[in-house]
Structure formats: structure tokens, C-alpha cells
Amino acid sequence: MIDLLALSPAWWQETFLIKVPIGLLAVLLPAGTIVYLYLFKAISFMQSRLGPMEAGPYGSLQLLAEVGKWIQKEDIFPSKADKFVFAAAPFVVLMSTFLLVVIIPAGPDALFVDLDAGIYFAMAVSSVSVIGILMAGWSSANKYSLLGGIRAAGQLIAYELPLILAVVGVVIQAGTMNMQGIVLAQAEGEIFGWGGIGNPFILTQFIGFVIFMIAVQAELTQAPFDMPVAESELVTGYLTEYSGIRFLLFFIGEFASAGVFSAIAAVLFFGGWYVPGIDPASQLFNVIGPLILAGKMMVIAFLIFWFRFTFPRFREDQLQRLAWKFLIPLSLANIALTGVLKVAV
Amino acid sequence: MSQLPGILKGLKVTFRTMMKTLFPGGLLKPIPKPSEGALTVQYPHVKEAPPPRARGVIALHEGNCTACMLCARECPDWCIYIEGHKELAPPRREGGKPRQVNALDRFDIDFSLCMFCGICVEVCPFDALFWTPEYEFSELKLADLLHDKERLGEWMETVPDFEEYEDGSEQKVRKVPRS
Amino acid sequence: MSITSESDQLAYIASQAADARVNVEVETDEGMTLNLGPQHPATHGTLRIIVKLDGEKVVAAEPIMGYMHRGYEKLTEVRTYPQVTTLINRIDWLGSFANEVPFILAAEQLMEVEAPPRAQWIRTILFELSRIANVCLFLGDMAVQIGATTPVFYAFRDREFVLNQIERVTGGRFHPNFDRIGGLKDDLPKGWIEETRGALNRMQAFCDEMEELVLGNEIFQARTRGIGTIPSDIALAYGLSGANLRASGVDWDIRRDANVGLVYDQVDWKVWTHPDGDSFARFWVRLQETREACNIIDQLLGTIPSGPIMAKVPRIIKVPPGEAYVATENPLGEMGFYVVSKGDLTPFRVKIRSASFSNMSIAPWVLKDVFVPDIISILASLYFILGDIDR
Numbered sequence: 055m056i057d058l059l060a061l062s063p064a065w066w067q068e069t070f071l072i073k074v075p076i077g078l079l080a081v082l083l084p085a086g087t088i089v090y091l092y093l094f095k096a097i098s099f100m101q102s103r104l105g106p107m108e109a110g111p112y113g114s115l116q117l118l119a120e121v122g123k124w125i126q127k128e129d130i131f132p133s134k135a136d137k138f139v140f141a142a143a144p145f146v147v148l149m150s151t152f153l154l155v156v157i158i159p160a161g162p163d164a165l166f167v168d169l170d171a172g173i174y175f176a177m178a179v180s181s182v183s184v185i186g187i188l189m190a191g192w193s194s195a196n197k198y199s200l201l202g203g204i205r206a207a208g209q210l211i212a213y214e215l216p217l218i219l220a221v222v223g224v225v226i227q228a229g230t231m232n233m234q235g236i237v238l239a240q241a242e243g244e245i246f247g248w249g250g251i252g253n254p255f256i257l258t259q260f261i262g263f264v265i266f267m268i269a270v271q272a273e274l275t276q277a278p279f280d281m282p283v284a285e286s287e288l289v290t291g292y293l294t295e296y297s298g299i300r301f302l303l304f305f306i307g308e309f310a311s312a313g314v315f316s317a318i319a320a321v322l323f324f325g326g327w328y329v330p331g332i333d334p335a336s337q338l339f340n341v342i343g344p345l346i347l348a349g350k351m352m353v354i355a356f357l358i359f360w361f362r363f364t365f366p367r368f369r370e371d372q373l374q375r376l377a378w379k380f381l382i383p384l385s386l387a388n389i390a391l392t393g394v395l396k397v398a399v
Numbered sequence: 400m401s402q403l404p405g406i407l408k409g410l411k412v413t414f415r416t417m418m419k420t421l422f423p424g425g426l427l428k429p430i431p432k433p434s435e436g437a438l439t440v441q442y443p444h445v446k447e448a449p450p451p452r453a454r455g456v457i458a459l460h461e462g463n464c465t466a467c468m469l470c471a472r473e474c475p476d477w478c479i480y481i482e483g484h485k486e487l488a489p490p491r492r493e494g495g496k497p498r499q500v501n502a503l504d505r506f507d508i509d510f511s512l513c514m515f516c517g518i519c520v521e522v523c524p525f526d527a528l529f530w531t532p533e534y535e536f537s538e539l540k541l542a543d544l545l546h547d548k549e550r551l552g553e554w555m556e557t558v559p560d561f562e563e564y565e566d567g568s569e570q571k572v573r574k575v576p577r578s
Numbered sequence: 579m580s581i582t583s584e585s586d587q588l589a590y591i592a593s594q595a596a597d598a599r600v601n602v603e604v605e606t607d608e609g610m611t612l613n614l615g616p617q618h619p620a621t622h623g624t625l626r627i628i629v630k631l632d633g634e635k636v637v638a639a640e641p642i643m644g645y646m647h648r649g650y651e652k653l654t655e656v657r658t659y660p661q662v663t664t665l666i667n668r669i670d671w672l673g674s675f676a677n678e679v680p681f682i683l684a685a686e687q688l689m690e691v692e693a694p695p696r697a698q699w700i701r702t703i704l705f706e707l708s709r710i711a712n713v714c715l716f717l718g719d720m721a722v723q724i725g726a727t728t729p730v731f732y733a734f735r736d737r738e739f740v741l742n743q744i745e746r747v748t749g750g751r752f753h754p755n756f757d758r759i760g761g762l763k764d765d766l767p768k769g770w771i772e773e774t775r776g777a778l779n780r781m782q783a784f785c786d787e788m789e790e791l792v793l794g795n796e797i798f799q800a801r802t803r804g805i806g807t808i809p810s811d812i813a814l815a816y817g818l819s820g821a822n823l824r825a826s827g828v829d830w831d832i833r834r835d836a837n838v839g840l841v842y843d844q845v846d847w848k849v850w851t852h853p854d855g856d857s858f859a860r861f862w863v864r865l866q867e868t869r870e871a872c873n874i875i876d877q878l879l880g881t882i883p884s885g886p887i888m889a890k891v892p893r894i895i896k897v898p899p900g901e902a903y904v905a906t907e908n909p910l911g912e913m914g915f916y917v918v919s920k921g922d923l924t925p926f927r928v929k930i931r932s933a934s935f936s937n938m939s940i941a942p943w944v945l946k947d948v949f950v951p952d953i954i955s956i957l958a959s960l961y962f963i964l965g966d967i968d969r
Binding site for chain 2: 096098099100101102103104107360361363364365
């Protein structure tokens, strides 16, 4: 698209003036939309009520009001808290989210960085948020936060494995770890010789998709896996001592992660910016690609939040049992099956 | 259907509720109108009317009150303040002697103390106190919650008529005195 | 009044204060002390539970009650009988009509007056309506303690219809203050029976929704099956009552076995028990009891006899000297009032046997060797209301 405008900016101009603002926007805008549409409105409709209606038309500016409220609060430090670690924890979590968005392609040329090990980079970076949560839980000098941090550590590490193993099936089928390559493999693939709609991996990797969604739910500590933030027991767990802007950063991080993981799922399983019928190399996709990706992302995010609002939460040991005894063997079987079918068929 | 795992059935319940709230006219009329489908009302734009017997606030019909002090005595919170004096009223018919009546000086109910139990209304032998379903009388100052005689008399306009009873009842429907 | 020396008094105060250790962070002898303190989202009010943890397993648990003590039994000594009726609405504030009934029945026993049949019918109907209002909230509330945020909204939504019906008759949604010695305060308004049938239909639909959304949910079952199992002999020994007892397999219901003054023998209904005695059984029994209550009210609505609503009682109520104890099957369990009268306007002494106080007494026994999340689910399934524990 930069070629369209016949500009040739320098490396630093391209990064800091174009890519960084767009990257920030690409994380914050979907996060805000998800918060409004799903957290305020969809949960209200599922509970026969209306949700926020006063701030702006149909309550659309409620998020702005909430942000303003959090920003003007007093910055409270527990007296026994480890100051540096306490302050740094939200930034660690946010940093991993912002780094994740770097590899998501929104069109044939509309991407930030074209890494050959795209999905590998994503999985590695998403694990960094675990450290942030542990830092938050430990440095708060509060028994409830400590319990929440311990639970979070166990849960997040346990569910990293099914997440990665589910992705491996996709990688085998696509033949590449490059995100753009995965999209093109779905666009140009064929199902039993028919290339009409390409080969969206949701059809062949359905088990992988289910495992991925369960693992994402656990990575985001959403119900039914929200033991670390079990509100009725631990008063928001590792987040208990955070208030004001720091809480806002965690909040943004949670919903931005939901958006980013949904986008990754859209790319991996639903074809990303591609819709069947248009030539994948056309320039049209650079314009409508981001919109298509956003649409698919919202659909998958709805799935995440639908589960969150409906199900009660697992106990910690049941969580672990589900991950280690059920999800990991299943994903290993999925990889084996994919490998066999890829070679044989 | 019963063979589906329970988690999927639970998802169906929440999804169905969401659809019912968004599209109250059913799926044949796919225009989202959640303010109709939701079971909450947006107070203060829309107000629900409480039933006629609802215990909102107490009204005083001064003409019936004889300052007998029964309500003030029976109130569990002692929130009714009554002062009265005896005076001579004109005789009922010509040539009779003047009657001694109780005249009401002060009749205050302190609604910051009131439990809204209704013992005063029930115990009044002369039908001077009535319930009304009015509930919007919040004040900024606590002292303004002490309603005096005039204010209690104004509440009389909002007292609804007593309802009819179900079949089989032997109660008689009382009348609200409207002056 | 005993005369104790000042040093004795100080020693007593010091020992009590030592119990109120709120600032102890970590104790290394028996594990970490966690204070599920008076302000907590999980406890239904101001209940404090001191829990000693070993990692995530509970070693010992101790409930501290009394943060909401309002002095009811002392208050009743200086209030007349109608005023006492107003006050005791507020003991179990969710099913508040049910609190008035045992007290009124005890006073009626002392006065040797019996309410006319129409009053008894309507009293039973309102009693069962308050049971529905109370247990409906429990069904949503236990789900939210386990983690599902949506069922509690359905519970509040469908409970509104029952509360509206109670308001139509009595004038108050939460504090009806409707029972009187000798009958009821007023009769039913026109159209109430039809509207109540509509509210009951909604309640049946709600019970079906709860069954699909919560009871059938595998995650809920994994959280509650086998958790907090109370065998029937332990339940009887600790004085549990109500649905907790029936969920442990004991077939005892005061409405059927020791009924006083209410008309359950005129209705065809069933007592639900469950052999397991775990948290799942307690939820299941209460769900079935809600459906059964709808069934009872439906039958009663069709057969209300005509007649007066109040027996002949004097205006100023002076109860003859004597003592009487009446217990009824309240939504929370067995609630009993022991009324001692010396012939005055006010009772001489009223002892309130509240269900939740006895239900909570099993907490130290049942919370041994469970995980921290299970504390919440067990306490939620035992279902207490703080006003009922502390009075």
C-alpha cells in the first residue's frame, strides 16, 4: 500500500510513524470493541438486561468513562510490596500482547513483519505474560494475591502445551510456520481435489481448533478456567492490590490478548484475510483484508466470551487433570493423524 | 437431544436468552430491540407502577383524626409525633351544648425512622391514615424526611381506592375519604 | 452477676482478643492462616471463617458468628405482639413471611384461638411462595459461587414475579408483615389467583432452565459431586435441618410429620430426598423442592374455602400465661419459636431456634481436608443467611 502512494520512507520513519501507531491501534481498537460489544452488551443480553445505556448512545462511550475513572484514581502501593516488581508487572503482560500482534497478516502486503518462524515467535512471546502474572501475585504482599499467583503459574504453564501442540497440526498441514504462508496454503489448497473454497483448516483440523480454543480460554484466565481470578473466593486473585491505571493496564491486556488470540485463530483456522472467490494476490485484499480479518476475529472472540458467561469454573486440580491427562494426549494424537494423512493422502 | 453433553445444553440456554432479548419479536422480525426484550426497565426514563397495596408512604386525613395517640403508641420505632389540644366545637344541633373535641396541632411522621410496617395504619380506629404506593420522596437533607401535617395531607391525593376482593371473601371493601 | 477481679477481666479480654488475630501473616506450625473475613464476596453477609491452610488443603476451619447480631430475643421482651411480628420479618430476609408463621402459631396456641380455614389456606400459600422466593435465589447464588455468572440473573429475574405477587397481597415485597394472631391482615385482591398461576408457570420454566444450565453442566457436577459429603448420622447429630438433612438421606419434613396450623394434609405432594449427602445432592433437593412448592400452591389455589379471614380476637392482645413451642419447615430449615408469656402485652421471653445457626455448626467438621475452592462450594450448598445465624 505504501507503493500505492508512491512514497519511499526511511526505515525509521516506516517503523515509528506508520507501523507502531497502527500496531497500537490494531491492539487497542479491537480490545475496546470487544469490551463494549461482549463484556457490556452480550453478557447483558444473555442475562435479560440491557447493560450500560447512559454513557453515549446505547452506552457506547461507557469504556471511555471507565478509562477516565481508572485514570483519576489514587495510585495505591501496599506498604510491604516490592515496588519495582509491583510496578513492572502490568507492563510485562502488556508487552507480550503488543509483541504478538506483530506477526498477524492483514493482507498480502499489509503486515508488520514477515517472519519465517511466525507462529513459533507468537507462541514463545505469549508465554512471557506468565512471568508478569507471577510478578503481580508475588509482589503484592497479600495472601490472596499469592494464592492467585500460584494458581496462575500452574495453570498457564500447563495449558501452554496444548496450545502449541494444536498449532503444530496446522503447521504440518500448511508446511510452513510463516503466517502469510499459512493463509496462502488455505487459500490455494484443495479439499479432495476441489479448490472452490480453498482449504480452511477448520474443516480438517477441527480437533486442533477445539483444543486451541480451550487452551486460549485457559491462557486468558477466562471462565471456566479463571481460578487465578476467582472472584467469589479470592477477590480477584493476583489483581487484588492493583488499582487505578495499573488495573486498567491489566484490563486492557486481558481483552487485547483475547482479540489478538482470536485473530491468530482466525488466521490459523479460518483463512485470515482471505475469502474465496477473489484471487489471493490481488491488491483488493490489502484494503478489505483487515476488515475481513476483524470480522472473523469478532466471531471467534464471541465464542470465547460465550463460554465465559455460561460456565462455572474448574477447581485447580481438575484444571490440571484436564490439561495433562486429556488435552495433551488428544493433541498428540491429532498431530500423529495429521502427519499420517498428509503423507498418505 | 438429551444425549448432548450438559455443557452444550447450557450454551443453548444462554444463547436463547440473548436472542430473546435482542429480538423480542421472534426471529421472523430480525430488528434488534433490546429495550423491549430485556426484563429490566430503564428507570428514571420508564417507571413501573407498584400495585395499589404497596406500602410507599403514609397519608393523613386530618378530618378523621381525633388525636387519640394510638398510632404513636403502637409504632415500634416511635416515629410519630402528635400534639393536640381540646377545644369546644359548635353543638351538633340547635340548642344543644358545645362538644369537646380533640384538635390536632402537630402530626409528624419521621420517615427516616419509619419501618413501613403499617401498624399505625392498621390500628387507627377512625380511618385517618392510609397507605399510598408513592415511593419517590427522597430528600437531600435528613431533616426533610420529617413529613408534617400539610405534607401528609397532600399525600392523600395519591391514595388509590381499595381493590375488590377475590370471590369467596367476606371482607367488605373500605372507602377512602376524598374531601 | 458474679464479681470478678480486674485481673480476671483483663485476662478474659486478652484471651478474646488473641482469637481476633487479623494481622497474622504466616504461621509456620500448622500452616497459613487465611481469614475469609467478615467482608467477603462469598459469604452471604458478615460471616468470618478462620481457615488454616497447608498449601491449598484445609487443615482446620472455624466460623466466627455474631457480626450481625441484632438482639432479637431481647427486643421481643419489650415489644407488643404485633410489633414483634414486624421485627421477626427481618430474621431471614429472603423468605420473610415464613418467619412470622411459627411465632404466630405459638401465640395462637397460647391464646387457644384457631385461624379460620381461609386464613390457614392463604397462610400456607404465602408460606410456600416465600419458600420459592428464598430457594430460587439459592439456585442462582450457588451457581455464582461456583463461578457461573449468568444463572443468578435468571434467578433474580424470575423471582421478581413471585415477589410481585407477594406485594400485591401484602403491600411489601420483602417484609410482608401480614400474619396476625387469629388470621391474616387482609384478604386477596381480585385477580390474584390468576396472576399467581402465571408466576408459577414462569417459575417452572426457570427450574427447567436451571436444570439445563447448571445441574446438567459437567463442570458443575465435577465441582460438587462427592464434595462435602455429610452422612445421615452426622447430619442428625449436628442438628442440620431442612434440605440439608433430606439431601443426606433422612426422610424428615415437618410439613408432613409434625405439622401445626398449616394445611399440608389437604394437598397431594411429595418429600424429596437424596442418598448422597454431597453438595450436588443439596442443590438437587432444593431444585425439586421449588418445583414441589409450585405444585402445592397450584393445588391450594384451586381449593381456597370462602369465609372470614380473621377469628374473633380482642383489639389489645394480651396472651394468657404459658409457654408454647412451634417449629415449621422454613425455607432454610427448621425454625422454631419458644414463646413464654406471663400475661402481659409483651412476651416474657422468646427463644428463636434458627435453622442456619445449626446448619453452620457443621462447618468445622465438613471443611476438613478440602481444597480452598471447595470451602466456597460447600458453604454455598449449606445455604445460610446471616440474619438467620446471628439474629
